[in-house]
Amino acid sequence: MDHSQQRRAITVLGATGSVGESTLDVIARNPDRFEVIALTAHRNVEDLARHCARFNARYAVISDATRLEALRSALAHHGATAEAQAGPQALLDAVAHPEVQVVMSAIVGAAGLAPTLLAAERGLTLLLANKESVVIAGQLLMDAARTSGAKILPVDSEHNAVFQALPARFDPLHPEALATCGVEKIILTASGGPFRDTPAAELEKVTPEQACAHPNWDMGRKISVDSATLMNKGLELIEAHWLFGARPDQLEVLIHPQSIVHSMVCYLDGSVLAQMGTPDMRTPIAHTLAWPDRCEAGVERLDLASAGQLSFSAPDTNRFPALNLAYEAMKVGRSAPITLNAANEIAVERFLQGAIGFNRIAAIVSRVLDETPTEEIRSIEDIMQHDHRVRARALEHCAGEER
Ligand code: NAD
Ligand code: MG
Numbered sequence: 459m460d461h462s463q464q465r466r467a468i469t470v471l472g473a474t475g476s477v478g479e480s481t482l483d484v485i486a487r488n489p490d491r492f493e494v495i496a497l498t499a500h501r502n503v504e505d506l507a508r509h510c511a512r513f514n515a516r517y518a519v520i521s522d523a524t525r526l527e528a529l530r531s532a533l534a535h536h537g538a539t540a541e542a543q544a545g546p547q548a549l550l551d552a553v554a555h556p557e558v559q560v561v562m563s564a565i566v567g568a569a570g571l572a573p574t575l576l577a578a579e580r581g582l583t584l585l586l587a588n589k590e591s592v593v594i595a596g597q598l599l600m601d602a603a604r605t606s607g608a609k610i611l612p613v614d615s616e617h618n619a620v621f622q623a624l625p626a627r628f629d630p631l632h633p634e635a636l637a638t639c640g641v642e643k644i645i646l647t648a649s650g651g652p653f654r655d656t657p658a659a660e661l662e663k664v665t666p667e668q669a670c671a672h673p674n675w676d677m678g679r680k681i682s683v684d685s686a687t688l689m690n691k692g693l694e695l696i697e698a699h700w701l702f703g704a705r706p707d708q709l710e711v712l713i714h715p716q717s718i719v720h721s722m723v724c725y726l727d728g729s730v731l732a733q734m735g736t737p738d739m740r741t742p743i744a745h746t747l748a749w750p751d752r753c754e755a756g757v758e759r760l761d762l763a764s765a766g767q768l769s770f771s772a773p774d775t776n777r778f779p780a781l782n783l784a785y786e787a788m789k790v791g792r793s794a795p796i797t798l799n800a801a802n803e804i805a806v807e808r809f810l811q812g813a814i815g816f817n818r819i820a821a822i823v824s825r826v827l828d829e830t831p832t833e834e835i836r837s838i839e840d841i842m843q844h845d846h847r848v849r850a851r852a853l854e855h856c857a858g859e860e861r
């Protein structure tokens with residue numbers, strides 16, 4: 459197919475991360491489809507400059523402003539012509555350049571919110587991997603898309619699977635979106651993470667390295683820990699609530715250790731539609747990049763005969779309490795998901811730094827949720843204020859626990 463007439467202008471936020479680099483890999487396989495406008499990273503100037511040279515990006519953006527000079531030298535070293543920019547405003551500009559049509563949102567954590575929301579406000583096509591921004595600002599994001607006409611395409615593998623199993627006419631902005639398509643419920647699958655079969659008593663002692671060694675997926679460190687606690691699946695429940703307009707009672711989680719069925723949609727006639735594939739983020743990424751077409755993603759093809767077995771079971775919420783904390787936060791609504799996410803980001807960071815034990819992550823999130831009154835959220839400023847307060851509180855709890 460010749461796409462040269464219609465190369466789309468893309469910015470990749472978080473271009474040096476796991477999802478960001480997989481996105482660039484798919485773009486490299488489809489050079490006639492995309493023109494790279496801006497690539498962003500937090501501190502890693504070396505990889506950012508290398509990617510900018512390879513993709514002939516116009517802007518190289520480093521969010522940590524102290525790294526601007528280092529970025530300039532790295533760009534020169536790699537012979538990249540991209541203009542170097544730094545700081546929070548530059549991150550917003552990466553989205554706001556008038557030529558940008560598509561934004562891949564692949565920053566990790568609440569740090570991705572401002573540019574992600576801006577992409578929705580500007581009516582762009584938003585390829586959404588940064589689940590934390592949906593968790594903390596679902597209403598604002600969906601409202602922005604409603605007003606601007608932005609198209610939000612889910613990159614998270616489960617939500618991408620659900621999106622693929624929904625009819626093309628599904629409109630997430632319609633108040634009865636699922637009902638009008640005859641959908642009864644959505645089942646998100648979870649691999650169960652590296653500690654799926656680890657006895658409760660041993661969970662206390664697991665190390666950051668063990669937590670980051672995911673059996674099926676190769677991901678950034680924060681989401682790897684979230685997968686190990688099942689908080690990732692909890693965040694994904696809230697993500698599905700917003701992206702598909704699903705009520706909490708329409709959302710279920712099933713443990714599926716092979717990570718081949720990426721999620722399912724159950725219809726009122728008894729049909730269950732699933733999307734399958736090998737566990738490689740380049741499939742959902744390519745799906746959103748080419749949508750509504752398809753494009754080559756470079757992934758290994760699924761061979762069900764050699765996979766042999768697909769198994770499913772209910773999650774163990776005693777060993778992995780994070781899932782229920784997320785259900786509760788979703789039901790309470792208002793600022794509760796912001797509290798859940800901020801406390802989790804802090805606890806995960808302190809676990810990765812070796813300061814607190816693995817089991818303390820969910821325990822701290824639970825205590826912070828109990829202590830924090832819920833508030834009305836009307837703006838990104840409300841979100842950031844609540845987020846900062848909760849982070850401070852969560853840090854105090856971590857300090858109280860440090861070993
Ligand atoms: P990662 O840690 O590998 O990469 C994160 C990227 O964000 C890097 O480019 C980094 O430079 C940038 N970044 C980090 N902190 C930042 C900050 N404060 N300001 C600006 N930029 C910052 O993470 P990842 O695994 O690629 O995940 C990215 C997002 O995608 C997360 O929200 C994650 O939950 C989601 N996601 C990831 C996967 C996966 O397979 N890795 C799957 C589904 C969803
Ligand atoms: Mg996922």
